[in-house]
Amino acid sequence: xxxxLSAGTVAPDFTLRVTPDQNLTLSDLRGxxxxxxxxxADWSPVCGDQVALYNELLTEFHKHDAEILGISVxxxxxxxxxxxxxxxHFPLLADFEPKGELARKYGAYRATEGxxxxxxxxxxxxxxxxxxxxxxxxxxxxxxxxxxxxxxxxKKANAHGHLEDAHQQE
Amino acid sequence: xxxxxxxxxxxxxxxxxxxxxxxxxxxGDYQCPHCGMAHPIVNQVQAHFRxxxxxxxxxxxxxxxxxxxxxxxxxxxxxxxxGLFWEMHDALFENQSILSVPTIxxxxxxLRLPEIELRDALATGxxxxxVRGDFMGGxxxxxxxxxxxxxxxxxxxxxxxxxxxxxxxxxxxxADSHV
Numbered sequence: 001x002x003x004x005l006s007a008g009t010v011a012p013d014f015t016l017r018v019t020p021d022q023n024l025t026l027s028d029l030r031g032x033x034x035x036x037x038x039x040x041a042d043w044s045p046v047c048g049d050q051v052a053l054y055n056e057l058l059t060e061f062h063k064h065d066a067e068i069l070g071i072s073v074x075x076x077x078x079x080x081x082x083x084x085x086x087x088x089h090f091p092l093l094a095d096f097e098p099k100g101e102l103a104r105k106y107g108a109y110r111a112t113e114g115x116x117x118x119x120x121x122x123x124x125x126x127x128x129x130x131x132x133x134x135x136x137x138x139x140x141x142x143x144x145x146x147x148x149x150x151x152x153x154x155k156k157a158n159a160h161g162h163l164e165d166a167h168q169q170e
Numbered sequence: 171x172x173x174x175x176x177x178x179x180x181x182x183x184x185x186x187x188x189x190x191x192x193x194x195x196x197x198g199d200y201q202c203p204h205c206g207m208a209h210p211i212v213n214q215v216q217a218h219f220r221x222x223x224x225x226x227x228x229x230x231x232x233x234x235x236x237x238x239x240x241x242x243x244x245x246x247x248x249x250x251x252x253g254l255f256w257e258m259h260d261a262l263f264e265n266q267s268i269l270s271v272p273t274i275x276x277x278x279x280x281l282r283l284p285e286i287e288l289r290d291a292l293a294t295g296x297x298x299x300x301v302r303g304d305f306m307g308g309x310x311x312x313x314x315x316x317x318x319x320x321x322x323x324x325x326x327x328x329x330x331x332x333x334x335x336x337x338x339x340x341x342x343x344x345a346d347s348h349v
Binding site: 142 | 232233234235305306309310311312313314315
């Protein structure tokens with residue numbers, strides 16, 4: 001298993017295709033929490049279950065002011081068909097050309113198979129990795145780790161907010 | 171070891187004696203074909219262990235891929251309020267291949283549940299929070315798809331054919347008795 005970027009690392013910025021005629025840039029999401037989900041392939045059974053689960057949790061993620069991005073080496077048209085077939089309501093990004101370049105930067109590329117690892121990253125509002133996890137490739141990691149990480153971030157943000165309030169009162 | 175975060179409570183649907191040594195929890199979706207296949211197996215497992223097993227079913231509908239799953243789960247809750255949860259639960263799985271809103275109403279009619287009240291409960295989402303509560307409890311317990319089984323609070327990661335479930339349960343009983 002690859003050694004993925006760990007908590008405390010600044011998440012490498014990127015611009016990737018999200019639809020045939022649109023790009024998405026990570027740093028444009030600064031100020032919000034971001035969940036990055038690298039997964040091996042559209043249409044594969046485990047990935048299908050995994051994205052279907054996240055798709056049901058978008059309201060929970062939004063409660064934590066978090067955006068979720070799925071990334072694989074599949075191309076935009078493949079992503080479009082997959083998203084339509086599964087009714088997905090979050091963006092799938094194509095790490096397609098040069099293939100897997102971004103996944104390599106995150107330590108989440110499996111060169112032997114030419115696909116992304118099944119790796120999760122939760123980024124804080126400043127774009128710092130707050131939590132990361134690489135799952136065995138055949139195991140759907142679920143969402144409990146993501147939600148725990150987001151809760152920690154929300155707690156931290158609240159504590160910080162209270163501190164600022166206290167300073168203002170002084 | 172993945173463990174169940176939400177303990178069994180009064181709001182759960184439980185089949186079998188409260189004193190049973192084994193508690194088998196399933197997170198399931200009435201429109202999921204794998205859950206449909208597991209349904210008769212779970213019944214066989216329960217028959218095999220008789221009074222030493224209680225079975226708990228919690229909802230885990232993936233509504234974006236299974237558009238009837240949420241309505242089916244809410245209908246089961248509606249039936250549950252009339253004391254007919256398991257009757258509705260069994261019928262939903264037995265009719266999975268033709269599952270639709272008319273099928274659900276047909277089942278409700280057979281169970282003599284009031285049609286207008288069911289329509290009203292579904293329209294107003296009376297049981298939506300209960301179903302979502304089951305779902306979120308499952309997510310926090312690491313449920314990543316359906317069916318997901320927990321045997322005495324520990325997730326069963328293996329196959330769920332009859333022999334695998336029975337032997338996993340026996341192993342768990344042995345492990346628990348050594349604690």
